[in-house]
Amino acid sequence: MNERRTLHPIYILFGLLNTIRGFIPFILIGLLRGTDWTGLEWYWYAGVSALSAVILVFSYIEWKSFGFWLESDRIIIRKGWLFRDEKTIYYTRIHSVNVEQPLVQRLLKVAQVKIETPGGNKKADGVLPALSLKEASDIQLMLKKQASVIAAPEGQPLSEKLMTQKPEADEQLVVRINQKPLASESVSHNAERGPSIALHAGQLLQAAATSMNFGLVAAFMAGLYSFANDFINQLLPDHFFESVVEDSSSFMPSYFAVVIVVIAGVAFAWLLSIILYVLKFSGFAVQKDGRQISVSYGLLEKKSFVFDPKKVQAVIVSESWLRQAFGYAEIRLQIVSSDKKEQLMLHPFIKRSDIQQVLNDFVPQIVHSEETPLQGAPKRALLYYIRIELLIAALLCAASIIFLKEAGLWSLVLIPLVLWWRRSCYVAAGVSLRNGQLTLRTRFLSRSTFLIRRPQIVTMRVNRSIGQQRKNLLTLSVRALGSPFEYRVKCLDHADVEPVWRWYSRSQN
Template identity: 35%
Template sequence: MNEPTRLHRLFILFPLVNSVKSLIPIAALVSIKFLNGKSLRDIPWYWLSAVIVIIAGLLLLYGYLKWKRFVYTLEEDKILIRRGVLFREELSIYTGRIHSMNMEQPLLQRILGLTQVRIETPGKTEGGGLLPAITNSEGERLQRWLRERTRTRQTEREVQQQTYEGREQSEHNLPDESEGLSVQLPEPQTIHESVDPSALNMSRQNTPAINADPNAADRRNAGDPFTVEEERSTLLQLSTGRLLIAALSSPNLSLALAFVGGILSFADDLLPDQMYQSAFQSAGKLLPGSWISIAVLALVVSWLLSAVLYTIKYAGFTVERIGKQISVSCGLLEKKRLLFSPERVLAITVKEGVFRRWFGYAEVKVHVLTSESDKHFMLHPLLKTTDIPELLERVTPQFTAQAISASPPSRAKWMYLRWKLGFAAAASAACIWYFEMPGMLSLLLLPLAVSWGLRSHRDSGLNVTDKQLTIRSRFVALSTRYIRRPQIIALEISGTRRQRRRGLLSLQVKMIFSEINESLSGMDQQEIEAVRAWFQKKKGEATVPTERNNPPIELL
């Protein structure tokens, strides 16, 4: 078990392939500039080939040295990683700090039939806990090793706690020496010495298994901890038809802007100077109707492109339960398999897009405590809103889908209209000044802004039940976030003098990560005070009645 293990031999090719991949765009631009007005005979092919061969040989040598010096060892309570060519690095990651081991297959690993394992720990690891090239079976073995160590650690704590409580109970029941009874006390010993080693294996023997290995006993005697397979069940799978509907109902306008910006940035380098100047002059002579047609075409192209990328990203979407963990796997070109424990979920977000809300569908995301920059895991990309309570009960039973019980009052409408109307008025004024009469069409933005503000006011709200806070808000899509009280770092309550005179306050919920902070504006002061009392209330204290006729909120 403590023998060092190397990565797969194909890891030797990684530096060469990554260098070629990064140099392809630069080589294309340099080639276009170099060949502009020149013949292929002017290229020094002999020297160019020699340089390419030398660089490729050096990269292969570097890859071999990296593979030779990259080893990892599974020990009793940690994984030890040693690596480095010029500077040796040794990294010890203890199992008590590991959140999960996620299996990923970027494009290169997927082509070579390999996988990479990312070890999740608190804080930023900067790629330290990454095994970039191992087989799929080895990745499964590492995940089983982590789950086995986690179960053993939990069992040891439970046995020690039971032993400690039993000792306290026996000492409490000792006869009083004043009654003349002689009591022979046992030899003093530590809690660890009193633990029965056979009790530590009870959980392993009683764990339900599928596809059990017939050689499990021999492997146990050989020191391999992976004696049985944990119970594994599929919670949900996304069909091809449902995936296509989810892709077409998820337009990405930012992708259109990035697409157009990329074309404009590279047009000067890719197109000849005469062609570029001619296209630029022709664009300046287009009529407003032509620009509208181009904008509509760009939106359609970006919509189809985002649908294709969405399908590639979430192809084969599957959610499984492996032991006590949840596994989410998806991806066509780059396959990812993310594991997390339900206890580490900080919040859950239900997002209902403009198109999806019409048909009663939404996407569900979980926010998990992890070291990755992307802390939002898609739990289901397209689910009926009526099925969300059942999904949360099966995957994260500590969260419940609660309806909104308090909404902003009518006197808070101006808080939802002011910024939207101000932006629409500024945009209309700019369009009228630049386009003159055709710019008058931009006045249609004003009723759209009013409709947008009124819908935001109508759909916003909150609810407090037990240890969960539910906040719903709308920017364009309708977003509902479920937050547990232990995960809230602080509550920030604010309001201007004018807002306070009208009995209005704003609420901001601060979490561990600022990306999942939630805010709500223009709520009744009594509702915000009830949330503050709920947050400050200790477990077991009485409820705080409100002055309204609604029933009091039960606070634990």
């Protein structure tokens, strides 16, 4: 077994810093309310000091018991002092190496390394939470050695393979932090540099303005509310919001107030989505080094992903209504990751005409051609796309008219909007099977095109309701490795789905 390695000693502070972070809301409340910290009794200071000392002692023991070994064909991670936990990960099983720098790690100038393998759970299979550049560089070198071992002829002894490794094989995997390779300049100088992508400020702002990522806004607002709930209760007077609503309704009609609130809410959500998008994807860069691709981005929380393009499970081309109108899209990749709900961004803002060129540079096994026609949903499927949503809109309109009288008539605007939305979903639906690649297209709000090859399909499912069976319609769903959800297109013609099913099941019947 090779030399035992440990985490950076700064890891001892992580436990204390995480505890302090949990008390930040109470500390801020005290500061805003003008609490005199100097007037506290001595036992408060003694208690805080004792608690800090206990946390530091336990963190030291945890750091001391954490060790990992880099061997010729595997990495071994061992941790725990009461309950021992040991993991062995063979290099041939690694799908990607992700280097992340959350805010605390960036301030302390250390990095967190996540090792992803197929079949992993919600957490990464191997996590090294605090590494110096030296330890990260050692991991890089060992992984590059393993790449050369795999490339060596079969039957050659392991020691011989390691001794005769080629320089170009050493550059198959490059782990990066902040766009700087974690190895000496002499090693990285000979790297096989490939195509790269870097967004300038104008492109990033355009991407943020057209993303319409209200899901990101909702997640941020939910987290902000849970964090600031104590502030709201402590700092604002009782019945504050009720008073604001009453005062507003006293000088403007209720329906006019509702319109103003809706417009202001949408504008605020849009501006907030721009800010959050810029913070998330600032410094976005993609670089192909040898046979590996590195993707890095993030202003407050720096993330870096390194993976083999052959292990990309699917490509997703997404177009919001704004981007579709101007001929732009974004490209995301489905790879094996512990964060199964997140798809890795390959390009956040690209012209549709340039998509195939980017795929040729980074994921050449995938083909995206706008000239290739998709088999869309038949006309008899339109009813199935609009009926449920139209019924819900009609019920909402009826309820608004009953309770709001004349003002509720404004809700009838929902009817044509829902019809337009659902018809656009119907028009977007389609399927295509060409040269061993399945293409599915669907829309909820954004139009999404899923590109996946047969070896990456884990399951394929075809289902139909009784009504769809009478209309000879089928719903097609496929799932890729590492994806928590299915790629699904509703109400396609039976004649268009049957060849896809035969192709996947290899059935002649």
